[in-house]
Amino acid sequence: MNKYYLNYLDELESEAIFILREAWAQFENPVILFSGGKDSILVTHLARKAFYPSKMPFALVHVDTGHNFPETIQFRDNLIESLGVHLIVGSVQKSIDRGRAVEEKGKHSTRNALQIVTLLDLIEENKIDCAIGGARRDEEKVRAKERFFSHRDDFGQWNPKNQRPELWNIFNGRHFEGEHFRVFPISNWTEMDVWNYIKRENIEIPSLYFSHQRKVIWRNNSWIPFSEHINLDASEEVVTKQIRFRTLGDITITGGIESEADTVTKIVDEISTIRFTERGNRADDKRSLTAMEDRKRQGYF
Amino acid sequence: MKIDNNQLLRFITSGNVDDGKSTLIGRLLYDSKSIYEDQLQNVKRISKRKGNDEIDLTLFTDGLRDEWEQGITIDVAYQYFTTPKRKFIIADTPGHVQYTRNMFTGASTANLAIILVDVRYGVTEQTKRHSFIASLLKIPNAIVCINKMDLVNFSKDVYDTIVNEFKIFSSKLSINDIRFIPMSALLGDNVVDKSSRMEWYKGDPLLHTLEIIPINNDINEASVRFPIQTILRPQNEVDQDYRRYVGRLASGVLRKGDEITVLPSGLTSKVKTIYKYDKDMQEVFAPMSISIALEDNIDISRGDMIVKSNNKPNIVQDIEVMLCWLHTDAAKPRAKYFIKQTTNEQKAIIKEIIYKIDIKTLEKDYECEGLKMNDICKVKLKITKPLMVDLYKENRITGSLILIDETTNETVAAAMVV
Numbered sequence: 247m248n249k250y251y252l253n254y255l256d257e258l259e260s261e262a263i264f265i266l267r268e269a270w271a272q273f274e275n276p277v278i279l280f281s282g283g284k285d286s287i288l289v290t291h292l293a294r295k296a297f298y299p300s301k302m303p304f305a306l307v308h309v310d311t312g313h314n315f316p317e318t319i320q321f322r323d324n325l326i327e328s329l330g331v332h333l334i335v336g337s338v339q340k341s342i343d344r345g346r347a348v349e350e351k352g353k354h355s356t357r358n359a360l361q362i363v364t365l366l367d368l369i370e371e372n373k374i375d376c377a378i379g380g381a382r383r384d385e386e387k388v389r390a391k392e393r394f395f396s397h398r399d400d401f402g403q404w405n406p407k408n409q410r411p412e413l414w415n416i417f418n419g420r421h422f423e424g425e426h427f428r429v430f431p432i433s434n435w436t437e438m439d440v441w442n443y444i445k446r447e448n449i450e451i452p453s454l455y456f457s458h459q460r461k462v463i464w465r466n467n468s469w470i471p472f473s474e475h476i477n478l479d480a481s482e483e484v485v486t487k488q489i490r491f492r493t494l495g496d497i498t499i500t501g502g503i504e505s506e507a508d509t510v511t512k513i514v515d516e517i518s519t520i521r522f523t524e525r526g527n528r529a530d531d532k533r534s535l536t537a538m539e540d541r542k543r544q545g546y547f
Numbered sequence: 548m549k550i551d552n553n554q555l556l557r558f559i560t561s562g563n564v565d566d567g568k569s570t571l572i573g574r575l576l577y578d579s580k581s582i583y584e585d586q587l588q589n590v591k592r593i594s595k596r597k598g599n600d601e602i603d604l605t606l607f608t609d610g611l612r613d614e615w616e617q618g619i620t621i622d623v624a625y626q627y628f629t630t631p632k633r634k635f636i637i638a639d640t641p642g643h644v645q646y647t648r649n650m651f652t653g654a655s656t657a658n659l660a661i662i663l664v665d666v667r668y669g670v671t672e673q674t675k676r677h678s679f680i681a682s683l684l685k686i687p688n689a690i691v692c693i694n695k696m697d698l699v700n701f702s703k704d705v706y707d708t709i710v711n712e713f714k715i716f717s718s719k720l721s722i723n724d725i726r727f728i729p730m731s732a733l734l735g736d737n738v739v740d741k742s743s744r745m746e747w748y749k750g751d752p753l754l755h756t757l758e759i760i761p762i763n764n765d766i767n768e769a770s771v772r773f774p775i776q777t778i779l780r781p782q783n784e785v786d787q788d789y790r791r792y793v794g795r796l797a798s799g800v801l802r803k804g805d806e807i808t809v810l811p812s813g814l815t816s817k818v819k820t821i822y823k824y825d826k827d828m829q830e831v832f833a834p835m836s837i838s839i840a841l842e843d844n845i846d847i848s849r850g851d852m853i854v855k856s857n858n859k860p861n862i863v864q865d866i867e868v869m870l871c872w873l874h875t876d877a878a879k880p881r882a883k884y885f886i887k888q889t890t891n892e893q894k895a896i897i898k899e900i901i902y903k904i905d906i907k908t909l910e911k912d913y914e915c916e917g918l919k920m921n922d923i924c925k926v927k928l929k930i931t932k933p934l935m936v937d938l939y940k941e942n943r944i945t946g947s948l949i950l951i952d953e954t955t956n957e958t959v960a961a962a963m964v965v
Contacts, residue, residue, distance in 0.1 A: 254553055257555050260795060260836040264776070296793075297793075298824055299791070299825075300782070383626075383627070384627045391624050415656070416947065
């Protein structure tokens with residue numbers, strides 16, 4: 247084989263870094279949407295590399311549902327400190343207090359959809375014209391339709407039938423005042439690529455991804471972590487299990503899996519044999535057949 | 548999973564509506580065990596809701612509400628799968644009305660095109676159109692899948708006739724490597740597993756072909772093309788004038804000490820340091836993203852291009868391109884457009900339409916007027932400031948460009964320098 251050939255992880259890395267640099271060059275105020283999950287950690291890691299030896303030039307934006315894993319917040323604050331970058335926090339609780347969002351009721355209530363209002367308000371208030379996210383096309387069928395540069399109108403809405411064609415590696419980020427873009431540098435990565443890369447680069451991730459004894463309840467075919475934000479009904483029982491999480495989101499909807507994987511190497515091995523998708527344990531996607539599409543059209547990340 | 552050759556193959560699937568593209572991809576994913584249990588359950592659930600007893604393979608890829616309700620593919624979707632040999636990215640493009648522009652979108656980054664042919668209809672207009680676009684976009688490899696063989700009793704004669712017909716037509720095209728596979732995507736013959744019903748076919752099934760086909764490395768090692776994305780001025784350096792130029796190498800191999808020229812200014816210098824992110828490198832090559840510092844302080848900005856002094860691209864203000872009009876609104880006469888080529892953005896006007904290609908016959912029409920959606924034309928562009936370009940056939944990155952409507956900000960056309 248020709249010696250001038252990149253392996254697939256290097257090719258994905260180079261592509262993602264090119265896109266991060268385009269976002270920086272084409273927009274006035276680009277930020278990284280940071281949830282504390284592995285994908286946004288990966289994007290932040292790539293952004294740091296993309297601008298080396300300068301400091302990473304993006305602020306991190308965290309939409310705080312108020313229902314967080316404490317580990318996530320700790321991880322976020324440590325990362326901010328080590329990178330020396332600015333953190334912008336949008337609070338779903340404040341949106342509720344201000345009457346901009348209404349809390350869901352009932353056993354299955356979550357604040358997941360409420361994030362949309364908080365995120366869009368935050369984008370408007372901070373004059374953000376580009377929100378960089380760690381969404382991947384392999385996560386969900388609707389995300390498979392995303393462009394790298396995804397246009398949002400001045401209501402923050404995504405219109406899957408009217409996306410800009412995206413050709414070669416030429417990205418058109420032109421927009422009018424009030425509109426913004428979502429930019430997804432790791433669109434072409436799969437869950438497996440992310441883990442292989444985390445392993446290769448030795449990237450630090452929250453302990454929630456590693457197997458540990460945790461208090462959980464069985465709901466909606468997955469292990470939901472027990473927390474003060476969970477409304478238990480009579481049939482539900484809190485048990486302790488050896489659990490890890492494949493995705494991190496709002497604590498009320500993030501389903502864990504039973505696993506013994508307590509190192510990145512073991513996680514890579516586990517992922518290669520697992521028969522369920524990563525989002526298969528996310529209650530927010532199980533609400534309807536087009537739950538993600540419906541949320542994305544309204545401006546969801 | 549450990550991947551043998553660590554390579555990434557990007558391919559596109561093309562073919563008419565109902566030729567079975569989504570079925571083929573569904574079959575490829577399903578039979579290669581790339582479908583997860585919960586995706587399968589979900590698809591079974593929707594299939595049932597639609598009144599199908601069998602699982603509907605198209606539902607693995609058609610993700611939007613309108614798509615599964617109407618049974619059509621609306622927009623390009625990207626799918627991923629990995630085998631022990633390779634990692635694959637599929638651009639699943641719709642065969643519907645907006646065929647040309649969607650195919651352009653999916654095909655622009657592809658190394659390989661799958662062209663689906665319905666065995667009952669043979670080489671149709673749509674087959675020709677897709678093959679022509681694949682050839683125009685210089686996709687190096689094509690696999691023609693003669694599908695629905697189950698509907699002609701797996702007949703070798705019918706297959707041979709279509710292959711011959713395709714070969715006669717494709718002799719006019721410039722695709723280096725064309726292979727043919729008889730298959731039934733619906734039943735799974737020759738997709739992942741070799742069909743026992745077509746013993747006369749001696750070749751490999753599709754998946755194995757995808758795994759072993761050489762990925763054409765079209766990187767021209769001699770032609771260093773480094774379009775500048777942005778400039779870094781690290782504040783923590785002792786020397787405040789220190790600058791780093793960042794971008795992604797479009798082609799070529801660049802080494803420390805190389806004599807370079809900055810375009811369009813023409814100023815020259817030498818490469819002092821090269822960083823691949825945080826790693827100090829002696830040598831880098833396309834398509835790496837890098838940053839470099841030069842021996843001399845030169846005024847360089849986004850859109851400029853660094854090249855080796857002994858091998859330069861063309862610097863032009865008037866260029867001829869093959870252009871595909873992508874937008875529903877027709878081109879406005881004498882209108883100015885933003886033109887984007889690599890990281891360079893200027894303004895351009897469409898000066899003259901030389902000919903339009905009749906996509907049915909592939910004949911040139913010199914009497915044509917105006918540019919409408921899906922038209923493919925050879926046009927002359929006049930640009931306000933010079934662009935640094937190569938011929939598309941020599942460099943897919945420095946030879947390609949897009950036009951953007953200055954009043955709507957929409958991408959309206961894609962073009963290749965000829």
